[in-house]
Amino acid sequence: MSDTLELYDVTIIGGGPAGLYTAFYSGMRDLKTKLIEAKEQLGGRMLLYPEKMIWDVGGVTPIRGEKLIQQLTQQAMTFSPTLVMGQQIVGYERQEDGTFILLSDTGEKHHTRTIILAIGYGIRKLAKLEIEGADRYEVSNLHYTVQELEIFRGKRVLISGGGDSAVDWANELEPIAASVTIVHRRDQFGGHERNVSRMKASSVRVCTPYTVQALHSEDGKAIDKVTITHAETGETEQIAVDDVIVNHGMKCDFGPIREWGLDMGEWHTRVNEKMATSIPGIFAAGDFVTHGSKVHLISGAFTDGVLALNSAKLYMDPEAPTVAYVSSHNERFKEKNRELGVVDEEE
Structure with missing residues (x-):
């Protein structure tokens, strides 16, 4: 079966702020990326509060939730990751070569070398x-x-x-x-x-x-x-x-993911400082995780995503650089800059 499926380097499960930024950063690291979202809209928890003003994202002046979703989505699509909507991932199968087959509730399957869980609090239902x-x-x-x-x-x-x-x-x-x-x-x-x-x-x-x-x-x-x-x-x-x-919060349901064997508490999965879960090859980011330095802000979700992606890269290639080059010196942005009419002084 895996021979008939296209193999991705990284599959991100969850299309909220953590998942969207991780998809962008995965492109910076030149990885073949897929993002799977259970709903038909990207944005995660922010979809519940489209008119809510968000003040605490670095470098972004006060912005409504719906506008931030638009900007995060646009940024996530910079390097054209594959986007799958309306599928809830319910299980996985580890292959003999160490890769994963992800199983969705629609019956579709996805083949990937690594997984990053950015599922927030799971399927959210308002209390x-x-x-x-x-x-x-x-x-x-x-x-x-x-x-x-x-x-x-x-x-x-x-x-x-x-x-x-x-x-x-x-x-x-x-x-x-x-x-x-x-x-x-x-x-x-x-x-x-x-x-x-x-x-x-x-x-x-x-x-x-x-x-x-x-x-x-x-x-x-x-x-x-x-x-x-x-x-x-x-x-x-x-x-x-x-x-x-x-506004009494949300009732959250992680569904079959609770049966995966992750080290999970009531609300989160425990990860180490590199965002690695208890299952090799599976990493996590955002509201879904807890660790000693966890910051429960959108900016904290971005950092989790970067750490998880870097760990996934090193899991696949231990000799790879530990982090991506910053955008001002990253080769992947040279053509993007030309499209914007910006000429690199070194060219």
Whole structure:
């Protein structure tokens, strides 16, 4: 079977920031690269927050998630990797020559020398509000993602949640909504400290430690009031609303990958400082990994990807340079520069 399949040097599983940047860097190292994404869109977790402002990518001024996805995708395609969409990789077979056959849920197979897992938190499902009948309002004014800020202009908005996204949405909506109330079950928020401070210094009403207990609707179609309950005293309060946003995180499912034999915990696989997993030839990057110096930022995912790719290169060729030449001195960019009208002074 492997004789009939095209052999790739590196197959990256996952098309989020880690996978996309790794595909670009793999091109810098002149490797034959394939990227496989389970969904029909690239972007990974950022697809859930296309209008969210991202501030912490080095050298990039504040940028909306959808725009960053576009730019990462464009960069990933620089060296024309093979792109496969809509396939979830469920298993692998090690061949006698040490290469891998990857098995997808569609029945298709992929042949590769090395694998880089950039699957984030696996198949992501938004954690829903655990109130009976809440789902009926999902077609009106109960939201689990924010696709367009303008629909909340002049509205009374209640946000349930205390992580990065809940805090970010509170800050984004505060200038345009009539009012913003954020309800969190703990006194401490999980968002970045600066963003939490900004939220608390604004007109956002912060209700902690409270939980959403009930949704009320006069017409049965849209929520017009929310009952919240104090987590310690049991005291309740009703708040009039026009829209409710729930951000309780995600339920994640790694599926059959849990059966591969990786050294996995509940949320991550453990890798060493070179992003090597417990299985030779399989490396990992991004939110999927944990290691002693892990940085849970998009920039940290980029670094993981570079380390994983360099390790894959050395796994295939121990005599290869340990890193790629920087773009200003990398031969692979000379033609790209000419296409941009940039002439190398040394030519």
